[in-house]
Amino acid sequence: MSAPVVSCQSSSCPNGHPPSRLECPTCHKLGITGSFFCGQECFKANWKTHKIVHDLVTPRQTLLNDPNINKDGTFNPFGTFKFTGPLRPVYPLSPRRPVPDHIVRPDYAETGIPTSENRRAGQPPKILTLEEQETMRNVCKLSREILDLAAAAIRPGITTDELDEIVHNASIERGGYPSPLNYRNYPKSVCTSINEVICHGIPDKRKLQEGDIVNIDVSFYKDGFHSDLNETYPVGQVDEDSKRLMRTARKTLDESIKLCKPGALFRDLGKTIEPIARQNGCSVVRTYCGHGINDLFHPAPSIPHYAKNKAIGTMRPGMTFTIEPMINLGHWDLEHWPDNWTATTIDGKRSAQFEETLLITETGVEVLTAGKPREDLQ
Numbered sequence: 001m002s003a004p005v006v007s008c009q010s011s012s013c014p015n016g017h018p019p020s021r022l023e024c025p026t027c028h029k030l031g032i033t034g035s036f037f038c039g040q041e042c043f044k045a046n047w048k049t050h051k052i053v054h055d056l057v058t059p060r061q062t063l064l065n066d067p068n069i070n071k072d073g074t075f076n077p078f079g080t081f082k083f084t085g086p087l088r089p090v091y092p093l094s095p096r097r098p099v100p101d102h103i104v105r106p107d108y109a110e111t112g113i114p115t116s117e118n119r120r121a122g123q124p125p126k127i128l129t130l131e132e133q134e135t136m137r138n139v140c141k142l143s144r145e146i147l148d149l150a151a152a153a154i155r156p157g158i159t160t161d162e163l164d165e166i167v168h169n170a171s172i173e174r175g176g177y178p179s180p181l182n183y184r185n186y187p188k189s190v191c192t193s194i195n196e197v198i199c200h201g202i203p204d205k206r207k208l209q210e211g212d213i214v215n216i217d218v219s220f221y222k223d224g225f226h227s228d229l230n231e232t233y234p235v236g237q238v239d240e241d242s243k244r245l246m247r248t249a250r251k252t253l254d255e256s257i258k259l260c261k262p263g264a265l266f267r268d269l270g271k272t273i274e275p276i277a278r279q280n281g282c283s284v285v286r287t288y289c290g291h292g293i294n295d296l297f298h299p300a301p302s303i304p305h306y307a308k309n310k311a312i313g314t315m316r317p318g319m320t321f322t323i324e325p326m327i328n329l330g331h332w333d334l335e336h337w338p339d340n341w342t343a344t345t346i347d348g349k350r351s352a353q354f355e356e357t358l359l360i361t362e363t364g365v366e367v368l369t370a371g372k373p374r375e376d377l378q
């Protein structure tokens with residue numbers, strides 16, 4: 001059977017639109033069907049009017065060929081940005097996750113501005129009462145449960161947005177608020193930092209891949225207090241450099257915790273952390289620090305992780321704070337994505353981090369967020 005014959009498509013065909021077989025080659029290429037003309041002359045005479053249909057489909061063709069747009073409609077929102085490594089964001093982000101009305105929120109939950117934190121900037125570290133310490137113990141224990149739940153879901157193919165959903169729901173189920181959500185306008189309920197991302201990665205639609213490493217950083221607010229902890233995990237089998245990096249990051253945290261007791265100086269922690277990093281061929285991030293944590297998310301003190309720092313302050317019983325060394329395989333310096341949150345290594349090499357919330361007791365230190373030792377880091 002022959003193809004149906006189309007009449008001449010020229011609006012001004014002088015020949016009375018006879019059946020035609022001359023197809024517009026551009027339409028043919030673009031996949032526009034039915035553009036037939038009775039002859040070259042008619043085609044040429046009608047060209048000005050006809051070629052508009054090419055432009056109508058061209059935007060779609062451009063989108064299909066845009067390397068920033070994936071076949072499934074997800075896309076890289078920072079197309080012209082020069083990334084330092086291979087990782088790319090996968091947008092759109094999922095809509096903001098709602099928090100039920102019965103959950104008590106920190107002051108920034110609606111506005112994005114931590115008013116009380118800003119107001120108390122420069123104040124000395126808070127000493128918690130025994131009752132407040134008991135509240136911190138409970139909040140920290142719950143945050144450890146939340147992190148462990150999210151970590152158990154790690155597998156190739158899961159998106160970091162799905163990890164965010166797990167953390168968000170687990171926080172609400174435990175009667176608390178996921179501290180990151182809208183803190184200084186942060187859009188999600190947890191930070192997920194993959195490979196060359198040092199910290200503050202925003203959960204998105206990227207699927208975890210075999211060989212990735214991913215840090216999950218959980219912060220949780222309940223009964224008026226925040227907790228904060230994170231760990232870095234392998235996705236399936238990872239290379240030896242990544243294992244060395246994760247082991248080193250864990251070791252710097254564990255060794256620095258051993259220094260914590262009443263009378264110890266915050267500035268001395270970096271003196272233990274940096275040599276361990278260097279001995280293992282790694283560097284210590286200087287931009288982000290550990291911090292006090294109590295009824296505020298990031299109060300004093302600020303705790304640098306590098307050697308020869310000038311941090312102020314002495315540990316006292318009743319203080320709660322984090323240590324959270326970020327350790328890089330390459331250079332220590334970082335750069336931010338245009339989302340103004342995601343901090344990546346300057347050279348695109350991988351970074352790992354572990355964090356615990358600590359309480360200084362009369363005799364030493366209690367790791368309030370402690371979990372089971374990780375078999376894979378031994």
Ligand code: MF3
Pocket residue numbers: 179180181183184186190191200217218219228324355
């Ligand atoms: N949890 C991070 C920390 O260790 C802070 C995250 S702030 C956020 O201090 F807004 F990015 F969530």
Ligand code: CO
Pocket residue numbers: 228290291322324355
């Ligand atoms: Co922290």
